[in-house]
Amino acid sequence: MTVSLVPFVASGTLVAAGVTLLLERSLVRLLVGVILLGNGVNLLIVMAGGPAGEPPILGVSARERMADPLPQAMVLTSLVITLGVTAFLLAVVHRSWQLTGGDEVQDDTEDRRVRLRARRGELARSVLARREAYRRLVEEQRAELARLEDARRERERGEAEELERQIRDVNVDLGRWLQEHKDEGLSSEQLMERFAEAQRAEEASKESRRERVARMRAEFARREREQAEREKEIRRRLRERRRQARREMREAIRADRERQARAQDPELEGDD
Structure with missing residues (x-):
């Protein structure tokens, strides 16, 4: 038995055309789409039932030559349902024409209003969340700055105490050194010369310490400037995001409002 592809192609074409028309806003096109879709599905069911045969009646036709009655029953049921849906859509099209003067389905302004309110709520929550995140970030940065400042002060205090201790140790060592050299019987000129050398070494040590403290202060100032720049950049981005959200x-x-104005245009309203 040779199977013809024409009914299958016709069924696919009807279903495709029906689905395409169902996606339109016009109620008349939607009605035609329902009819085409129903006919395409019915044709597909009939083709799936197999080849034609004798009437499926016991005592009239032989069992092996009977046609399958199930697809026929399904098609009859589908025809009744399609007829009911068609009648309902015709009534809807007629009522829409009476109310609005056309068959095109308009946007649901109330639904859009609800969605807009939900979107406003989402935007407000997003802005609040970003503001809270920014506040936490600022607090963390301020806490970090305070911690760095305390660490710097503690470090400077420790260095000052260490410097004072070293000065005391130097004075003690200097007194001991002078006493030792006096005991050795050195002349005053030799003693002053050695003292000058020790003083120069101490001055070099103090200068290195001052340079290190200066470098530490410069590094801290640089970090403070970078932190201020980062905080300024974060504030600028937050302002831009707020402006974008408001826009x-x-x-x-x-x-x-424009959609509501178009929906409430008196020229689009028909006579009831």
């Missing part, structure tokens, strides 16, 4: 909210409100 999007205003645009959404403006678009919703």
Whole structure:
């Protein structure tokens, strides 16, 4: 038995055309799409039932030559359902024409209003969340700055104490050194010369310590400037995000008002 592809192609074409028309806003096109879709499915069911045969009636036709009655029953049921849906859609199209003067389905302004309110709530929550995150970030940065400042002060205090201790040790060592050299019987000139050498060495040590303290202060100042720049950049980005959120909210409100104005245009309203 040779199977013809024409019915299958016709069924696919009807289903595709019906689905395409179902996606339209016009109720008339939607009605035609329902009819085409139903006919395409019915044709597919009939083709799936196998080849034609004799009427499926016991005592009239032989069992092996009977046609399958199930696809026929399903198609009859589908025809009744399609007829009911068609009648309902015709009534909807007629009522829509009476109310609005057209069959095109308009946007649901109330649904858009609810969605807009939900979007506003989401934007507000997003702004609050970003503000809270920014506040936490600022607090963390301030705590970090305070910690760095305390560490710097503690370090400077420790260095000052260490420097005083070293000075005391140097004075003690100097007194001991002078006493030892006096005991050795050195002349005053030799004693002053050695003292000058020790003083120069101590001055070099003090200068190195001052340079190290200066470098530490410069490093801390640089970190403070970088921290201030980062905080300024974060504030700038937050302001930009707030402005962007307000701009999007205003645009959404403006678009919703325009849609409401178009939906409430008296020229689009029909006579009841």
